[in-house]
Amino acid sequence: MNPRETSRRLPPLAPGPQIPILPISTAIIRPKKNSTACLACKQSKKKCTGPPPPCKTCEATEGECIFDETLDRRRKVAVKRTIDELEYHKDVLHSLLGFLRSADPENIARLMAVIRTNASLEDIVTAISQNIFDYPRFTSPLCRNCADIDEREAQLSPLSTESNQRRSFVSLEKLCDIPLFRVPAKPWTSVTDDDHLVSHLVSLYFTWDHPCSQLIDQKLFLEHMVSRNTDSEFCTPFLVNSLLSVASAYSDLPEVLAVTHGVNSCGQHFYDEAEKLWKAEEGRATLVNIQGILLLGCFLEAQGKPEAGWLMIRQAVQLAQDFGIFQVPRIPYRNPRAISADMQHVAALTAWGVFILNCQMSMTLRKIANLGRPIFWPYAQKHHSDGIAWTPYPRSNQIECTSRPALLRCVMTELIKLMEIAWEIHGLLFERAFGSDPGDIWAAASDFHRRLQNWSRNLPKALDIDDQPVPQVLFLHTVCHQKIIALFSIFVESPDFAFTPHPSLSKQAEGIRYQSAKEIARFLAIQRRFYGLKHIPYHMLEATRTSLLALLPDLESDESVEAFAELCQHIRAFSTRFKSAKDAIEVIKSTARKLCIKLPIGVASLLDDPGTYADHAQDLHG
Incomplete structure (x- = not known):
């Protein structure tokens, strides 16, 4: 049979079901799985x-929604935290053993008494740090935020008996420390080539010392230090x-x-x-040499050598007079009219x-x-120092590390006015x-007292004691009252005045x-x-010392x-850093004995025993 004929005889097929063609874009998308939940959701066992x-x-x-990835042990950050904790416990063990080897029986007995009270590891570490002020301190890596780091300290291991070399344990505080200013160690000093250490020290200086005693210009100094140009002015x-x-x-x-x-x-x-380096200068009178001599004088005074510091200050006075900065500033071999505004x-x-x-x-x-x-006035015109900010450094020093205006121009201007009265x-x-009449001297002192009070009342608004004043503002007020105490000291019976x-x-x-x-x-x-x-x-420090003697x-x-x-x-806090404060404590104690004044028990303990200092300080303030 012809195939063509056969096809004609077959019945037609019924239409099949319509099968929809799905677009590729409609593929099933699985929901993303979150590997980290916040602390609140974990506690309430809710999906985060x-x-x-x-x-x-x-x-x-x-x-409050807080994510802490360190709680997830699968993460690298958790492993890093575990390693830090192990290193910390290792350091504490070394410090404890070193303390037991070298401390006197009284300090060991005090530490054992703390341990027997089921004290925590942090309390034991604090006890070690409070009993030995001669050991450098490092901070526990368990203290993860600024609020914890302030009070938790431990001690470095002492000298190894085997190697006769110092074993220092690098703290998390040092590893996480970010200096405010990055400056190089070389070519400026041969003592160290550690850029971090030098940056750390420079940051400390411009945070705690410089704002109260502006001997140099912060911005110019830092710019020229970064340039590494040793011929800088x-x-x-x-x-x-x-x-x-x-x-x-x-x-620390x-x-x-x-x-x-x-x-x-x-x-x-x-x-x-x-x-x-100063000996190599052979007495050359330059601005940087004058500034350096002033700083050395301050160093000697802080180290309990006030007479040596005074001689250094007088040397700076002579250099300043030779250089001419008390009249028209001049630079040798240059035209005075060509002096830059910065100079x-x-x-x-x-x-x-x-x-x-x-004067001080x-x-x-x-x-x-x-x-x-x-x-000449140092801030005669608008200067770049006006825009400098002040931040507590190191950042572990307090809870809120906020930047505030340093107020350098304002502080220096008012300090000058105050020191003119002091002079x-x-x-x-x-x-x-x-040889003068007491009534005349009292009248003169009363006039100075009114001037100091007017200075305090007329301070600019920026220098008010606000919610959180910068230290240099507090310093200005303490200096004012220190001068008032000194002013009326002549009327108090004392062999120092005829x-x-x-x-x-x-x-x-x-x-x-x-x-005051x-x-x-x-x-x-x-x-x-x-x-x-x-x-x-x-x-x-001087205001603190003067006030203690006045209140006795x-x-x-x-x-x-x-x-x-x-x-x-x-x-007492000063005495852990400055020898002059230790000497001041001895003067206060000897003066109390001379005047037959019995100090209150808690206060006497503060002055007598460094080991109990922090405990009594906490008791006195609840």
Whole structure:
């Protein structure tokens, strides 16, 4: 049969079902699985939408949404944290063994008493750190945030008996430390080639020391230090080493000690390097040399060598007069008219730095100031220093590491005004008072008192004691009251003055001194509350010492005892870093014995036993 015919006979096929063709884009997409849940969702066992915070659950409940990846043991960050914790426990063990080998029986007994109270590891570490102030400190890596790091400290291991070399354990605080300013170590110093250490010290100096005593221009100094140009007019190896010697006292790193475990050797190697470089200068009068000599004078004073520091300051005075910065600033072999605006600014800043330090130290040591005021203003025109910010450094020093205006121009301007009054007070105390009528001297002192009060009342709004003032603002107020205490010291019976005031004048003078001392304690309490006792500008030490001596005769008053205890905390904190503070404590104790004054038990313990310092400080403030 013909195939064509066969096809004609077959019945037609019925249409089949329509099969839809799915587009490729409609493939099934599985929901993304979140590997991290926030702490709130974990606690309530709810499904979490994952980071970034807030997750949907916390957003709906308006709760705090925190993601902590370190809790997930599968992650590298958790492994790193475990390693850090193991290293920390290893360091604590080494410190404990070293302490047991080297400490005296009394300190060992005190530590054992802490251990037997089922104290935590952190409490044991704190006990070790409080009992040995001669050991450098490092911070526990368990303290993950700024709030925890402030009070938790431990000790480095002492010298190894096998190798006779110092074993130092690098802390997490040092590893995570980010200096405010990055500057090179070379070619500025031969003491170290560690850029981080030098950057750390420079950052400490411009945070805690410089704002209260502006001997150099911060911005110009840093710019020229970064350039590595040793022929700079604003930065030289001599100036850098002088600065590093002063800054070392604010650091807890072991590298700042010239002698292992010798806290009194802090910054000594930088000082020795600066001294060697100064000898090579052969007395050449330049701005950087004047600035370096001023810093060395401050270093010696802080190390408990005030007479040597005074000689250094007087040497800076002579150099400044030779250079001409107390008249028209000039640079040898150059046309004075060609001096740049930056050089004029730094010259005026240095001149006032010489004047202020000379006036302050001469009043402390009861020397003749013998120096007139400079004629040029350091901030005569708008300057780049106006935009500098101030941040607490290191960042572990306090909870909220916020940047605030440094107020350098404003602080320096008001400090100059204050020191001009202080310079006239110096003349009254050490020149006019001898052989003069007590009534006339009282009238002059009362006039100075009114001027100091007017200075305080007329401070710019920027220098008000606000919610969280920067330390240099508190410093200004403490200096004002320190000058009031010094002003009326001549009316208090003292063998230091050949002057016999009327008893009624002595009583009035004592009342004024007590009030100013309490005000200084109040300002220092603000400093402690916001920035702790770990870092306090050294320039507040003299006000602290003066206030303690002024309050000694008034310890029958509860208000005076409270202020005295506050001041004791600060001078004890100073004594862990500055030899001059240790000497001041001995003067206070000897004066109390001489006057037959019995110190309150808690306060006496603060001054007598460094090991119990932190415990009593906490008790006094609840």
